[in-house]
Amino acid sequence: MKKGTTTKKTKIVGTQNFINQKTGEIVELNVVEASSTDFNFEKIWxxxxxxxxxxxxxxxxxxxxxxxxxxxxxxxxxxxxxxxxxxxxxxxxxxxxxxxxxxxxxxxxxxxxxxxxxxxxxxxxxxxxxxxxxxxxxxxx
The missing domain is CATH 1.10.10.10 (Winged helix-like DNA-binding domain superfamily/Winged helix DNA-binding domain)
Structure with a gap:
C-alpha cells in the first residue's frame, strides 16, 4: 500500500506592479500562490x-x-x-x-x-x- 504524501502546488493568480529597488523602474510581475497538499491518505472515523x-x-x-x-x-x-x-x-x-x-x-x-x-x-x-x-x-x- 502506498503511503500518503505531501506535494507542493503553485499557480499564477494574476499580475502586480512592483518597483525595482535598483533602477526605480515599475515592473509587472506574475503573482504566484504556493500551497502544500496531502494526497493518497485514507480517512477513518x-x-x-x-x-x-x-x-x-x-x-x-x-x-x-x-x-x-x-x-x-x-x-x-x-x-x-x-x-x-x-x-x-x-x-x-x-x-x-x-x-x-x-x-x-x-x-x-x-x-x-x-x-x-x-x-x-x-x-x-x-x-x-x-x-x-x-x-x-x-x-x-
Whole structure:
C-alpha cells in the first residue's frame, strides 16, 4: 500500500506592479500562490473503529483504544503506565508490552517518562501545517 504524501502546488493568480529597488523602474510581475497538499491518505472515523475494536475485547486493543482516546491536540499522551493500565482496565505488563510494540513499529515514541507522542504519519487530527509541526518534533525524538 502506498503511503500518503505531501506535494507542493503553485499557480499564477494574476499580475502586480512592483518597483525595482535598483533602477526605480515599475515592473509587472506574475503573482504566484504556493500551497502544500496531502494526497493518497485514507480517512477513518476513529470513534467507530475504536468502538469496534473495544468490542473485540482483547486486552491489548483496550490499551490502544485508551491511548487514542486520550491523545491531545499535539498527538501527545500524558500518562504513566499505571494510569493507562487503570484507565484501560488491564495489567501494567499489558501496557508495557503494547507500548514496546508501538515504539518498535514506529507508531509511538517516548518523549520522556509519562509522555508519549503518536506518529502523525499514522494518525493525526488537524490541518496540514499542524501535522507537519508535530511530525518535525516526532522525527527529532
Amino acid at each position: 476513529l470513534g467507530h473503529i475504536m468502538q469496534a475494536l473495544d468490542c473485540l475485547g482483547s486486552q491489548r486493543i483496550k490499551v490502544v483504544t485508551w491511548l487514542l482516546e486520550n491523545k491531545d491536540n499535539d498527538n501527545r499522551i500524558i500518562a504513566r503506565q499505571a494510569d493507562i493500565a487503570e484507565g484501560a482496565n488491564v495489567s501494567k505488563q499489558t501496557v508495557t508490552d503494547v507500548i514496546s510494540t508501538l515504539i518498535s513499529n514506529d507508531i509511538l515514541k517516548m518523549v520522556h517518562r509519562g509522555v508519549y507522542l503518536l506518529n502523525p504519519n499514522v494518525i493525526f487530527k488537524g490541518h496540514h501545517g499542524k501535522r507537519m509541526d508535530v511530525l518535525i518534533r516526532y522525527n527529532k525524538l
